[in-house]
Each structure stands twice: as structure tokens, then as C-alpha cells.
Amino acid sequence: MMSKERTFVMVKPDGVQRGLIGEIIGRFEDRGLKLVGGKFMQIDRDLAEEHYGEHEDKPFFDDLVEFITAGPVMAMVWEGQDATQQVRTMMGETDPAESAPGTIRGDFGLDLGRNVIHGSDTEPGSNGREIELFFDDEELLDYERIDEAWLYED
Ligand SMILES: Nc1ncnc2c1ncn2[C@@H]1O[C@H](COP(=O)(O)OP(=O)(O)OP(=O)(O)O)[C@@H](O)[C@H]1O
Ligand SMILES: [Mg+2]
Structure with a gap:
């Protein structure tokens, strides 16, 4: 069995404004992933610049920071087997126009700069870095979901 891990996920301001929080949370719940932390918040400029630090030299950086700070986001931590990749x-895909129907961006987006959701990438350490940036340890909960005994083989 692959190991259980935690990953950082955020419904971006466009997803919040378009009323997609419940739909997106529902998809992860249905899949069997477990919500272990959640925060409805507005990101300030410093946090945005740190979160997207890897893109600071890109031409779209200023627009990206402007967009992600423009309204509330739903920041979350989800746990499960191979959670980051799943x-x-x-x-x-990053660009909704190239995303297959059935995916969140493929079902709810059309434009690269308005792609509804963020999830940690699979570079080792990315998920942990982002979780720490948005959540204190005590804001993440350890508990069993009642269906876990049937969700995993062992
Ligand atoms: N060429 C581009 N032009 C405009 N915006 C872009 C471009 N590439 C990426 N972005 C924006 O910057 C965000 C971060 O880019 P990244 O390469 O990390 O994609 P991602 O990992 O799929 O998305 P995210 O990090 O938001 O989950 C993208 O979600 C997108 O909104
Ligand atoms: Mg990314």
C-alpha cells in the first residue's frame, strides 16, 4: 500500500465567487480523502508572494498575486493514500482549456489565469511547506473516518 500523506488544497477566489466550494469539497470527500484542516480566509500580499515564490521571476507573477489576494479562499488540508498526486x-492540467472533462478545472474553468483550484505539486517537500505556510500544527486534526476500514485493503 502507498503511504498516507497530507496535501494542501485551496479553492481560489474565482472558485469561491462562483459558488464551487461545496462541489469541490464533495469530490474529495466522495473519493475517500479525509479533510484534516480548513480555513476560510483572505490571503495578504506577503503570504501570496511566499506561497507563489517559485514564480516570482515569471511575467504573470504580479497578476497571479493580485488575483489570489482579490477575495476569500478556502484553504484546506486533505489526507489519504497518495493524496498529493490524486x-x-x-x-x-494547469490550463483549464487543456484539462479533461471530469477534472475540476476541465469541468469548471476555461482560462489559465482563472483555474479555480490550487493543489500542492508532487515535488518532495512542497506539500509540507505549503501546509506549514497556512496552518499551525494544532489546526490539523487526527481522527478516523468511519469508512476507512472499507476504503483501504489494509
Ligand atoms: N503562462 C501563464 N500565464 C498566466 N498565468 C499562469 C501561467 N502559468 C501559470 N499561471 C498561473 O500561475 C499558477 C501557478 O502555476 P503552476 O505552474 O504552479 O501551476 P499549477 O501548479 O497547476 O497551479 P497552482 O500552483 O495554482 O496549483 C497557475 O495556477 C496559473 O493560475
Ligand atoms: Mg503550482
Whole structure:
């Protein structure tokens, strides 16, 4: 069995404004992933610049920071087997126009700069870094979901 891990996920301001929080949370719940932390918040400029630090030299950086700070986001931590990769697969490609129907971006987006959701990438350490940036340890909960005994073989 692959190891259980935690990953950082965020419904971006466009997803919040378009009323997609419940739909997106429902998809992860249905899949069997477990919500272990959640925060409805507005990101300030410092946090945005740190979160997207890897893109600071890109031409779209200023627009990206402007967008992600423009309204509330739903920041979350989801746990499960191979959670980071599974969330990325469920999100689709970075560009919604290239995302398959059935994925979140493929079902709910059309434009690269308005792609509804963020999830940690699979670079080692990315998920942990992002979780720490948004959540204190005591804000993440350890508990069993009642269906876990039937969700995993062992
Ligand atoms: N060429 C681009 N032009 C405009 N915006 C872009 C471009 N590439 C990426 N972005 C924006 O920057 C965000 C971060 O890019 P990244 O390469 O990390 O994609 P991602 O990992 O799929 O998305 P995210 O990090 O938001 O989950 C993208 O979600 C997108 O909104
Ligand atoms: Mg990314």
C-alpha cells in the first residue's frame, strides 16, 4: 500500500465567487480523502508572494498575486493514500482549456489565469511547506473516518 500523506488544497477566489466550494469539497470527500484542516480566509500580499515564490521571476507573477489576494479562499488540508498526486489528477492540467472533462478545472474553468483550484505539486517537500505556510500544527486534526476500514485493503 502507498503511504498516507497530507496535501494542501485551496479553492481560489474565482472558485469561491462562483459558488464551487461545496462541489469541490464533495469530490474529495466522495473519493475517500479525509479533510484534516480548513480555513476560510483572505490571503495578504506577503503570504501570496511566499506561497507563489517559485514564480516570482515569471511575467504573470504580479497578476497571479493580485488575483489570489482579490477575495476569500478556502484553504484546506486533505489526507489519504497518495493524496498529493490524486488531488493533482482530480484538478486537471494547469490550463483549464487543456484539462479533461471530469477534472475540476476541465469541468469548471476555461482560462489559465482563472483555474479555480490550487493543489500542492508532487515535488518532495512542497506539500509540507505549503501546509506549514497556512496552518499551525494544532489546526490539523487526527481522527478516523468511519469508512476507512472499507476504503483501504489494509
Ligand atoms: N503562462 C501563464 N500565464 C498566466 N498565468 C499562469 C501561467 N502559468 C501559470 N499561471 C498561473 O500561475 C499558477 C501557478 O502555476 P503552476 O505552474 O504552479 O501551476 P499549477 O501548479 O497547476 O497551479 P497552482 O500552483 O495554482 O496549483 C497557475 O495556477 C496559473 O493560475
Ligand atoms: Mg503550482
